[in-house]
Amino acid sequence: MMNVAIIGAAGRMGTRLIHAVCETKGLTLSTAVERDGHPQLGMDAGLIAGAGELGVPLTSDLDAAVAAADVLIDFTFPEVTLNNLAVCARHGKMLVSGSTGFTPEQKHQVEEFAKTIPVVLAPNMSIGVNACFKLLKEAARILGDDFDVEVVELHHNRKKDSPSGTAVRMGEVVAEVLGRDYNQVANYHREGMCGERTHAEIGMQTVRGGDIVGEHTVYFIGMGERIEISHRAMSRDMFARGAARACVWLQGQPPGLYDMQDVLGLS
Template identity: 75%
Template sequence: MIKVAVNGAAGRMGGRLITAIKETEGLQLTGALEHVESPMLGEDAGTTAGCGALNVPISSDLDAVLQATDILIDFTFPEVSLRNLEACARLGKGLVIGSTGFTPEQRARVDELAQTIPVVLAPNMSVGVNACFKLLKEAARILGDDFDVEIVELHHNKKKDSPSGTAVRMGEIVADALGRDYNECAVYHREGMCGARTHEEIGMQTVRGGDIVGEHTVYFIGMGERIEISHRAMSRDMFARGAVRAAAWLAGKAPGLYDMQDILGLK
């Protein structure tokens, strides 16, 4: 039995993760974490998640939870995920990170710590989105420089980072397939007399509103034709299922930094 803990257990995503763990054979919820000021401390994690009592109280004691855990799943914020990663590295525990918005410096720290423990870091845990990643690489390779590339992403009005980690990853994949540096060719803003679109740029547009779970479309726009590769998330359950699949896969793996492409065998 693989022992799994969830950080951010009282949040929307935390509840989905706890439910998915309960429903997955071979996994056991052994810990549920929240910040020290959370009003949910001491509550049963299963009851809070709406999937029935699991006799796992929500705690703020990271070390105590990790001692009884094989894998921690963290969908919070980069700074929180990094603190948890440092604790996991110190105690020899695996970590699945679904947080997005890492700075280059933060990402470098993840790479460093992943040399000592197995870590899954993915901007999107959805199986469908990762299939799109594979399709985008092939589409860009086939279409080459004859098609302009534009990316549009939509999320709920509570999302803090922009553009989404998924959209950025899509841009990186396309840029790499085209032999470009994403950081040099990405364009996030157009206004006024900004001039004609350059041939190399990859446009990135962001929409925020309501309760949109997540939508991403990559446009390959040529002369007289257009290809669109889209993914629309209808609920957060798919992210939870992907993360739980990642946790099951990660158990017993050698130290290193992995992503969903590794887990799905798409590399």
């Protein structure tokens, strides 16, 4: 059995991760972590998540939690993830992270930590979304430069980064196949007399509102026809199941930086 620690265990994502870990063969919840001063510290993490009593009290001691685990699951923010990576590296433990919004410098720091421990870092842990990444590569290869590309993503009103990490990765996937530099062709803003659309650009459009879990559509728009590759998330459970699957896959892997394409054998 792999011992799993979850950070942010009392949050919306953390509670779903507890369920996923409990439902995945080969995994057991060893520790559940929350911030200092959280009102539920000391309570049973299973009861907080509605998964039944697990005998795992909510703690704020990240160092002890990581020391007692084989792998830490992290759905937080880049700054927090980097701190978690430092703790995992110090203890020689693995990390699975679904955090998004990393700057190039922060990504480089993740790569440095991954030289010493196995790390799965993915903007989206959903199996369906990662299937979409594969489909996007094939679509871009077939359609080539004859189609304009636009990416539209929708999320809940509490999401902090924009565009989503998943949308950015979709744009990157298409750009790579078409031989374009994503950072040069991504267009995040159109307003006023901005001129005609350039052929090489990839439009990145963002919608925020309500409780939308996550929706992504990539449009390949040609003359007289349009192809849409879409994914709609109905709940956070699919992200949690993907993270649990990544934990199982990591067992026995050498140090390195992996993503869900590796976990699913799609690389």
